[in-house]
Amino acid sequence: MIQAHAVRLFVEHGYDGTTVNDVAEAAGVSPMTVYRHFPTKEDLVLVDQNGPLVADRIAATPAGQPLVRRIGSALVDSARTLTDGDDRFLLARLRLMISTPALRARHLDNHYVLQQAIVDGLGDEAVDPDAAFQAAAAASACLAAMHTALVRWAKDDGRTDLPDLIAKALAAAFGDDTPGTGGR
Amino acid sequence: MIQAHAVRLFVEHGYDGTTVNDVAEAAGVSPMTVYRHFPTKEDLVLVDQNGPLVADRIAATPAGQPLVRRIGSALVDSARTLTDGDDRFLLARLRLMISTPALRARHLDNHYVLQQAIVDGLGDEAVDPDAAFQAAAAASACLAAMHTALVRWAKDDGRTDLPDLIAKALAAAFGDDTPGTGGR
DNA sequence: CCCTTATTGTTAGTAACTACCAGTGCGGTA
């Protein structure tokens, strides 16, 4: 609930134009309570709980395929389930993340954490440091391509299909043999 | 000079354990002077002027090759000239960027800016929005792979060859047909 | 010698965030 009030105020008056005290007042709680639930002001926008979603899907992909294919298909599938509900809140948050430098930076840093989860989810490759390095490179590249798709999706106001956009971005980066409807 | 004092103090006492006033005092200037030269505390570590370096190299690559190959070779070449001088200062800054969350986030956000420069440097593709999207996806993926190589390089204390690591990361993400000495 | 300009310093303020302590409701135990 606090997050809903925060995003609404951020959209109305801008991220920098809204203080944490404003959020607390709008939500009817004290500033201390806000800080307890969201350690930083940025977390009011960034908090999201679909991290393990992707990692679980990674582990479910067949191990024989190339890394970028396994990761890419997991990202496309995750995006599909993510955009099932109401896109409006997700879009509002995403637009804030893209337009506000501080949020954009933290959002990209969260990718860094997600990358570690993906590498761990890939499983047995992690024992060999060289294989782990290759997995990290592939994962970071896939996440970056996905982020490009997210930016495009926000620019289109969510009218285009997000999984399709991600598949297209992956195809542009890694070649047309990537999965998804946009690979053609 | 202010930056040199800042990095030294950050390494000695930690980033969060050093105030901007400490940096100002060590450099023999007032805190205001520090803020005038470095808009944020993070810039004391992040300020770097090799952005146009990469963009210029992009424009110099042959236009016939695939996007990731053009971008990748430019990144490898840029890294080669970058690691010519004294690696120690670069390594210290890089280690701070990786270990400090705030710096890591801002560093990744700088990649976002560099990505735009690369897309612009690619030239005529930018007119078609679909081509620009593909270029952005390829550029972001290449930069992410390079970042993975940077992390590995810092973990090895700069002992391994950075251009070689970048080439290996690109090869892991995009296949073995990427340029550089580490392609095999 | 005076004027312009660039750089630096000083002061006062805002806002994010923290440490520390206090109050409130709530289920379990005697």
Add this chain to the structure above:
DNA sequence: TACCGCACTGGTAGTTACTAACAATAAGGG
């Protein structure tokens, strides 16, 4: 009913990054 932890919330005071507005100093050019 009285007592006791326990999770959540609130208040206070402080630190720190950062900004705005104005003064001072120093260099160069007429």
